[in-house]
Amino acid sequence: MSSEHTKLIIGIDDTDSREGMCTTYLCALLRDDLSSFVQVISEPILVRLNPTIPYKTRGNASVALFLECRDSQKVIDLVIDTVASMACLDGENTNPGVVFVIEEQFGNVKNKLSSFFRRAVKDVITIDEAKELSSELDLKFRAFKNGRGLIGALSACGAMLDPDWDHTYEYLAYREKEVWGTKREVEELSLFEADRQTYPDTWDTVDHVNNITVCVPHSGDPVLYGIRGKDISSVEKAASFVISEPVERMCIYRTNQGTDMHLIHVSGISEIKEMHSYILEGEVFSEPATIRGGHTIFSLKDSAGNLIDCAAFEPTKNFRELVRKLIPGDRIVVYGSVTENTLNIEKIKLLELVKAYEIRNPLCPSCGKRMKSAGSGQGYRCKKCGTRSEFTENKELKRDVLPGFYEVPPCARRHLAKQLLRFENDDLPIYPGR
Structure with a gap:
């Protein structure tokens, strides 16, 4: 065993299932367990990958730790043993992957892992x-079952090596x-008080329009709540107002949530x-229609005349009112x-x-009464004085909507979707408001 210290990046993904466990919890646990004999260099990373992947477990999140240690093999063994014992390996879609990048490899693998990370989000x-890629770069890794988690584990390592992506922070408390x-x-x-004290430096803690809390999950995983915000001090301040059951541990992640990185x-x-x-x-092509289930759909036409359906699904709640206009x-x-x-x-x-x-129907120019249809293709006729007209009357209506940017409410926001309050331009949010 070498007496010299070496830096090590650990990427982990796909340890949870829809029934329980959480990859971020496993990362927080490892950070705490390892900190007794390693130096944790920076906050862990939590990256959300392509949200449309159908075989993801829940939020399609992967994590990475960056640390310095004397005995990298001891760390590697502990991490693999922890994943093997805690991951939901019985879950049909749970296929963990763990990747290790040691300091001497950083320069050679940085560009390819960074590119891989950015691709995996989109x-x-x-x-x-x-x-x-793991083999090509000669990385130490462990793939459980079919090894799909290697995709996220490599991505998280790439994110840790890449300083140039937009990021926010999330404070996660665990049960x-x-x-x-x-x-x-x-x-x-x-939670409403935490939001009042820290918004807009934190966001999506609660949904004021729908009067519900957003930051408390409902699944069986270990997360108690998560506070998202622009920096570490803001999420810590918000968490200080939260009154809850006992917290076993907490962890603050640097993350690509709220960045639109997937677009x-x-x-x-x-x-x-x-x-x-x-x-x-594009241009709205068809009148928005609300279908069974409460979803609102319309067709959009591009400059070439091609069409695609666009949907405001029922979970977007009041956002559908805008789309219907x-x-x-x-x-x-x-x-x-x-x-x-x-x-x-x-x-x-x-x-x-x-x-x-x-x-x-047009107004009669003689008596001012509204004319009636004179029959199919025969125009209009005033019943009182017999005046005829072939033309309808078009009255301009006031549009109950203004140009500008609009977003779904916090209760329907996807992890990666960038909040309008983070936009650095003059397109101020008009709807749905606070």
């Missing part, structure tokens, strides 16, 4: 690609193990592929993910709104 990557799977005890009023700019619908996320400009001809930009040939709207920018008209 694109669809195969398990074989991840295994081939004591004996209460996992039971109802969480978090005082709602304290791809495209000039037309022909460039769109399934399981990717886009920013697309669109009319054919409105020029908009939509932000969202494409699955089953439908773009799930996360944000929308209204560029130009066309005039709306109400078509009515």
Whole structure:
């Protein structure tokens, strides 16, 4: 064993299932266990990958630790043993992956791992690609079952080596193990107070419009609550107001949540592929229609005349009211993910709104009474004085919506979607408001 210290990056992914466990908890546990004999260099990283992947367990998150140690093999063995014992290996979609990058490799692997990370947030990557890259770069890794977790583990290592991506922070508090799977005890009023004291430096703690808390999950995993914000001091301040059941441990992550890192700019619908996320400009082609389940759908036409369905699904709540106010001809930009040939709207920018008209029977120029139809194709006739007209009356209606940026409420926000309060331009959020 060498007496010299060496730096080590550890990437982990896919240890949870829909029923329980959490990869971020495992990372926090490892950080605490390892800190007795290693030096943790920076806050852990939590990266969300492509949100459209159908075989993800829950939030498609992977994590990475950056530390300095004397005995890297001791660390590697402990990490693998911990993952093997704590991961939900019985879960059908749980396929953990662990990757280790030692200091002497940093310079040689940085560019390829960084590129892999950025691709994994936007694109669809195969398990074989991840295994081939791990071997090509001569990285130590461990793949459990089919090894799909290697994709996220490599991505998290790439994120740790890449300083140039937009980031936010999340404070995660974890439950004591004996209460996992039971109802969480978090005082709602304290969450609203935490938001009042720290917004806009923190966000998505509560949803004021729908009067619900957002930061407390409902699944059986160990997370008690998560506070998201712009920096470490802000999320710590917000957490100090939270009144809850006992917290076993906490961890603050640097993360790509709230960055729109998943979105791809495209000039037309022909460039769109399934399981990717886009920013697309076009013209409203069809009247928005609300279908069974409460989802609101309309067609968008691009400059080439191609069409795609855009949807504000029921979980977006009051955001659907905005979408229902669109009319054919409105020029908009939509932000969202494409699955089953439908773009799930996360944000929308209204560029130009066309005039709306109400078509009515004409007024009689002689007596001022509203004319009646004289029959199919025969125009209109005043019953009182017999005056005829072939033309309808078009009355311009006031549009109950303004140009600008709009977003779904916090209760429907995806992890990666960038909040309007983080936009550095003059397109101020108009809807749904606080």
